Amino acid sequence: MQILLTFGPFGPxxxxxxxxxxxxxxxxxxLDAAMHLFWSQGYEATSMQELLEVMGLSKSSLYxxxxxxxxxxxxxxxxxxxxxxxxxAGLLVKANSGRIFIEKLLLNFAIxxxxxxxxxxxxxxxxxxxEFAQKDSQVAEHVTVGFKRLREALQAAVLRGQLEGEISPxxxxxxxxxxxxxxxxxxxxxxxxxxxxxxxxxxxxxxMKALD
Amino acid sequence: MQILLTFGPFGPxxxxxxxxxxxxxxxxxxLDAAMHLFWSQGYEATSMQELLEVMGLSKSSLYxxxxxxxxxxxxxxxxxxxxxxxxxAGLLVKANSGRIFIEKLLLNFAIxxxxxxxxxxxxxxxxxxxEFAQKDSQVAEHVTVGFKRLREALQAAVLRGQLEGEISPxxxxxxxxxxxxxxxxxxxxxxxxxxxxxxxxxxxxxxMKALD
DNA sequence: CGTATTTTGGACCGCTCGGTCCACACATCC
DNA sequence: GGATGTGTGGACCGAGCGGTCCAAAATACG
Numbered sequence: 205m206q207i208l209l210t211f212g213p214f215g216p217x218x219x220x221x222x223x224x225x226x227x228x229x230x231x232x233x234x235l236d237a238a239m240h241l242f243w244s245q246g247y248e249a250t251s252m253q254e255l256l257e258v259m260g261l262s263k264s265s266l267y268x269x270x271x272x273x274x275x276x277x278x279x280x281x282x283x284x285x286x287x288x289x290x291x292x293a294g295l296l297v298k299a300n301s302g303r304i305f306i307e308k309l310l311l312n313f314a315i316x317x318x319x320x321x322x323x324x325x326x327x328x329x330x331x332x333x334x335e336f337a338q339k340d341s342q343v344a345e346h347v348t349v350g351f352k353r354l355r356e357a358l359q360a361a362v363l364r365g366q367l368e369g370e371i372s373p374x375x376x377x378x379x380x381x382x383x384x385x386x387x388x389x390x391x392x393x394x395x396x397x398x399x400x401x402x403x404x405x406x407x408x409x410x411x412m413k414a415l416d
Numbered sequence: 417m418q419i420l421l422t423f424g425p426f427g428p429x430x431x432x433x434x435x436x437x438x439x440x441x442x443x444x445x446x447l448d449a450a451m452h453l454f455w456s457q458g459y460e461a462t463s464m465q466e467l468l469e470v471m472g473l474s475k476s477s478l479y480x481x482x483x484x485x486x487x488x489x490x491x492x493x494x495x496x497x498x499x500x501x502x503x504x505a506g507l508l509v510k511a512n513s514g515r516i517f518i519e520k521l522l523l524n525f526a527i528x529x530x531x532x533x534x535x536x537x538x539x540x541x542x543x544x545x546x547e548f549a550q551k552d553s554q555v556a557e558h559v560t561v562g563f564k565r566l567r568e569a570l571q572a573a574v575l576r577g578q579l580e581g582e583i584s585p586x587x588x589x590x591x592x593x594x595x596x597x598x599x600x601x602x603x604x605x606x607x608x609x610x611x612x613x614x615x616x617x618x619x620x621x622x623x624m625k626a627l628d
Numbered sequence: 629c630g631t632a633t634t635t636t637g638g639a640c641c642g643c644t645c646g647g648t649c650c651a652c653a654c655a656t657c658c
Numbered sequence: 659g660g661a662t663g664t665g666t667g668g669a670c671c672g673a674g675c676g677g678t679c680c681a682a683a684a685t686a687c688g
Contacts, residue, residue, distance in 0.1 A: 224634025225684040246547065248460040252676055262637050273676065321550045333609035334546045335458065338533045344610065351609060375622070382606070382615055383622040390602025394594070397545035397563060398556065403594055410587070410595040414626040436664025437654040464646055474667050485646065636683070644675075653666070
């Protein structure tokens with residue numbers, strides 16, 4: 205059991221071993237719903253009851269299929285991370301330049317700033333880092349992995365921008381990536397703190413200036 | 417009661433009206449202890465029990481003196497804000513230049529990055545904004561006030577820096593202040609996320625570059 | 629059909645949460 | 659020393675928390 209917990213996916217139908225009653229829910233959809241709820245509300249503020257409602261399954265199914273609140277949360281983080289990596293990689297390929305990719309990424313949060321409150325939720329990884337990465341080493345690990353992936357994506361963009369001559373080549377790409385991670389965390393904070401779109405756009409303008 | 421709650425201090429000995437048993441605790445010290453606990457742990461993750469222990473008073477005293485968890489928390493935020501304003505104003509006066517003041521302020525978090533986990537807690541206002549400013553309009557108001565004060569302090573420093581020729585005069589001081597608030601939020605995030613001192617110093621280096 | 633295997637609904641659990649209440653302790657004022 | 663007013667300790671509260679358990683339901687296989 206503990207081994208399963210650690211090595212997951214101890215999820216439903218581990219490898220669809222035919223026998224038995226079939227799952228009555230779409231595990232992927234359910235996980236997605238949980239992720240969005242955690243994303244909006246944070247870990248502590250989200251109750252199992254709310255999760256059940258939004259995931260559309262019963263308590264025993266949740267425990268059977270996902271193993272408990274924390275395990276579910278970790279799955280959500282990892283799902284978020286995977287999604288993010290894919291999306292970013294795809295966007296970078298299609299982007300006109302590394303610098304524009306970065307700017308667009310940041311400006312996404314400006315758009316978020318005009319959404320209703322529950323959608324102004326920033327980046328799940330950042331939220332988790334501030335809420336309780338330090339309190340739980342297990343969660344912390346997964347957040348760290350997420351940060352690493354994000355950094356890789358950003359670094360790729362920075363390197364490309366440097367080659368393209370739109371980002372200062374004298375600054376270390378790794379350091380700039382860390383700076384951008386920091387910036388994303390900051391924007392997450394100010395958006396949640398109530399900054400409006402215009403303000404976020406201005407901030408992004410200054411952030412980008414540091415790349416010159 | 418509600419009026420008292422809103423207009424506080426409905427605290428102990430509202431204006432020390434002589435009669436009755438005297439307070440057995442130092443209200444200021446108690447409030448300080450509560451503030452530090454909230455600061456380290458966040459609102460949701462801090463229980464009344466923990467607060468009682470660290471404040472050194474009994475349940476009824478807490479409710480009598482501070483009115484409940486949320487009211488106590490709001491008091492802590494305001495206390496934090498007031499302290500902060502004073503400290504920043506004092507430091508700015510003594511600083512060699514506006515720019516150096518800003519840099520030192522940011523580097524403070526680098527120093528925090530080598531503290532044990534429970535002391536790597538960033539800025540209470542930022543933490544509160546990310547945790548649940550959106551969920552509670554009452555708290556949100558107080559956070560907003562805090563942000564405003566912080567912005568004022570930063571703007572004063574920026575303006576001074578511009579006069580001194582160490583900060584670009586073409587950039588709007590208000591925008592730069594917002595940028596710095598964002599940066600503080602970001603640093604808070606990465607520190608809580610586990611960044612070490614060196615990394616934070618590098619990030620601060622880039623942040624400062626945007627002021628050129 | 630019966631049996632094995634899995635999922636599911638919901639009753640149930642102990643615990644901790646924030647919060648209330650009141651008898652008593654401790655002060656001042658006359 | 660009352661009378662009066664305030665602070666304090668601790669019992670007590672209902673609610674909601676995350677989590678467990680098991681009988682019933684639903685499939686596959688022989």
